[in-house]
Amino acid sequence: MRRADWKVRLAGVGVGLVTLVAMPVRAQMQMDMSGMPMVSKLAGHQHPPGAPSSDRPTQGQLHPPGVHSHLSGPRDGLPANDHVAPMVSADTMPLMPADKGMAMGDAPWLGMFLANELEWIGTPQGPQAAWDVEGWAGTPTRRLWVESEGESSSRQGSSARTELLFDQAMSRFWDWRAGYRVDAGGGPSRSWLAGGIQGLAPYWFEIEAMAYVSSQGRVAFRFEARYDMLLTQRLILSPKFETQVYSRADPRRELGGGLSDANLGLRLRYEFSRKFAPYIGVGWDQRFGATGSWARRDQVRLRGIEWMTGVRLWF
Numbered sequence: 001m002r003r004a005d006w007k008v009r010l011a012g013v014g015v016g017l018v019t020l021v022a023m024p025v026r027a028q029m030q031m032d033m034s035g036m037p038m039v040s041k042l043a044g045h046q047h048p049p050g051a052p053s054s055d056r057p058t059q060g061q062l063h064p065p066g067v068h069s070h071l072s073g074p075r076d077g078l079p080a081n082d083h084v085a086p087m088v089s090a091d092t093m094p095l096m097p098a099d100k101g102m103a104m105g106d107a108p109w110l111g112m113f114l115a116n117e118l119e120w121i122g123t124p125q126g127p128q129a130a131w132d133v134e135g136w137a138g139t140p141t142r143r144l145w146v147e148s149e150g151e152s153s154s155r156q157g158s159s160a161r162t163e164l165l166f167d168q169a170m171s172r173f174w175d176w177r178a179g180y181r182v183d184a185g186g187g188p189s190r191s192w193l194a195g196g197i198q199g200l201a202p203y204w205f206e207i208e209a210m211a212y213v214s215s216q217g218r219v220a221f222r223f224e225a226r227y228d229m230l231l232t233q234r235l236i237l238s239p240k241f242e243t244q245v246y247s248r249a250d251p252r253r254e255l256g257g258g259l260s261d262a263n264l265g266l267r268l269r270y271e272f273s274r275k276f277a278p279y280i281g282v283g284w285d286q287r288f289g290a291t292g293s294w295a296r297r298d299q300v301r302l303r304g305i306e307w308m309t310g311v312r313l314w315f
Helices: 002-034 289-297
Strands: 110-122 128-138 142-153 157-169 174-184 190-201 205-214 219-226 235-246 258-270 276-287 303-314
Touching: 110 276, 157 190, 258 289, 258 303, 276 289
Parallel strands: none
Antiparallel strands: 110 128, 110 303, 128 142, 142 157, 157 174, 174 190, 190 205, 205 219, 219 235, 235 258, 258 276, 276 303
């Protein structure tokens, strides 16, 4: 009887030791899963009936990785960053359908089109349309991107920047990219070789920093930062900052050397679904140096506040 009691106690001690060892392992697995970006196209899938809706962060949180277009898909095996976006709870991660599994042993082919901005802007020179769209196709770590950003008005005509880029993941939260850029409208077209990085900085700031070399030997730099803050489960405030710098002037396109322009926007959107979200916003832009001088000559304002309304969508 005493021997049986001793065996029971020994078994209990063994179970306790196994539990103590398993707890940190399980916690580490949950942390790894919470830091793993998911497929953006799946961010809009809903939970089964009766299940808690956990594919959205709680009020006041920034969006989890699943909603960022450029980090869509699992990235196991990539080196960790010294400076990465903070992890979120696994409860905030979107569900992944069975037919879109984690694909640990292969590299699924994915694709997405995202219109960050399709908008109408009111300016002192009259209304104008503007767009910021992008699409990609490839695996979670290697992708081919097409991006276009521009504006059109009856007074100034149309101008656009279009880029074709190859994108390679270098860590879970950062990619390097290289490709080709074309500027059209607003003067003669210009071609550029492009290279840079994009990714998520701490606190889920989406960052893109690109450098360009033109066929005329000019060098340019473009920086963009944005992030999404949930005010409610569907109401999202999205600040955005963008600026451009040129090594020397391009008079035929009325662009000065040095700091050329800067734009700060604040958009408030309501997500009827992750795929469709109308918004209103306010922006401030300014032209600097020779760029501002040419704008003044053409009777275009150098700086000012503009109001906008538009829609954000993806599929």
